[in-house]
Amino acid sequence: MGAAVDLLVEELIEARTSRGLTQEEWARAIRFSPTHVSSVETRHRPPTADYVAAIDKAFNTGGTYTRLLVKLSGFDTAPIWLQDWIEIERQAVLLRWFEPAYVPGLLQTEAYARATLAGGRFTAEEIDQHVTSRLARQAILTRERPPHFIAVIDEAVLRRPVPDQPGLMREQVEQIAALAELEHVQVQVVPASTGLYLGLTGQFILADLPDVSRFGHADNQLKAQRVDHPVDLASLARTWEVVRNHALPLRQSLELIKEVAKSWS
The missing domain is CATH 3.30.870 (Endonuclease; Chain A)
Structure with missing residues (x-):
């Protein structure tokens, strides 16, 4: 992953830990598997639009992480x-x-x-x-x-x-x-x-x-x-x-x- 997407992952980890949630609890809240959450947080899988949209919906963020994904993604490698x-x-x-x-x-x-x-x-x-x-x-x-x-x-x-x-x-x-x-x-x-x-x-x-x-x-x-x-x-x-x-x-x-x-x- 590029540096910009890595920054988004850090924000997502902070969002989870600041709420005192384990990866399993976070996974249940956003309706993704614990394995998927772990893969995102360990940088083995990119945080996709569906993934961050589920976070925004589960925690009523008003689309905060979707907007951040749009702003940050693509600029590390795009010409x-x-x-x-x-x-x-x-x-x-x-x-x-x-x-x-x-x-x-x-x-x-x-x-x-x-x-x-x-x-x-x-x-x-x-x-x-x-x-x-x-x-x-x-x-x-x-x-x-x-x-x-x-x-x-x-x-x-x-x-x-x-x-x-x-x-x-x-x-x-x-x-x-x-x-x-x-x-x-x-x-x-x-x-x-x-x-x-x-x-x-x-x-x-x-x-x-x-x-x-x-x-x-x-x-x-x-x-x-x-x-x-x-x-x-x-x-x-x-x-x-x-x-x-x-x-x-x-x-x-x-x-x-x-x-x-x-x-x-």
């Missing part, structure tokens, strides 16, 4: 361009995210996030740091005033297996289905029957901020970049309309997501 985008993401009132290949980061489970980073490119410690950063970003969806989040994903994203990890995709697709039922989250699926379409050229995100400014984020094999030139933003907005027009309506999309979840063993 400058990603730090910039994380800040834009936090401020956004509307996020529109298209993904032709992967589950959008804000919807990923911990296991899926780890699987996307496997393959030898990163060390085990680097994977832990990247996963911590990615999951911390998800806290914006459960905060008091979350952004309106709209995701369009290709059906192949739901059906692509993760080798040698049975159950991973079922858990992941079930999580997408659960999040898609939140009032401020919409997930639409471009069905396989669509065939080739413009969006397959690559992933992108559009973020609208409270001051009506807009930024984009585009990814490829070599690099990711922030997009702020009006011409480029207009191009991404047009592509967004194309991919969303190809997608199934919300109810049909959710039905398909649930159907695919059942197909995974």
Whole structure:
């Protein structure tokens, strides 16, 4: 873990000990296992968004630790361009995210996030740091005033297996289905029957901020970049309309997501 996340763990340990609670009592209060609590406190497991949200709920902190996680996570390992985008993401009132290949980061489970980073490119410690950063970003969806989040994903994203990890995709697709039922989250699926379409050229995100400014984020094999030139933003907005027009309506999309979840063993 990085120094910033380590600071959060220290705060969580202080929160527990100041209340005179053992790890077992703390675990019961937040409805996590004692083993999970121990792993977090010994730095063998990162404190995820779900974990700190459970602490905030159990002890009525008003979201204190969720906010701290969002502020601290990701900056130890994230390059400058990603730090910039994380800040834009936090401020956004509307996020529109298209993904032709992967589950959008804000919807990923911990296991899926780890699987996307496997393959030898990163060390085990680097994977832990990247996963911590990615999951911390998800806290914006459960905060008091979350952004309106709209995701369009290709059906192949739901059906692509993760080798040698049975159950991973079922858990992941079930999580997408659960999040898609939140009032401020919409997930639409471009069905396989669509065939080739413009969006397959690559992933992108559009973020609208409270001051009506807009930024984009585009990814490829070599690099990711922030997009702020009006011409480029207009191009991404047009592509967004194309991919969303190809997608199934919300109810049909959710039905398909649930159907695919059942197909995974």
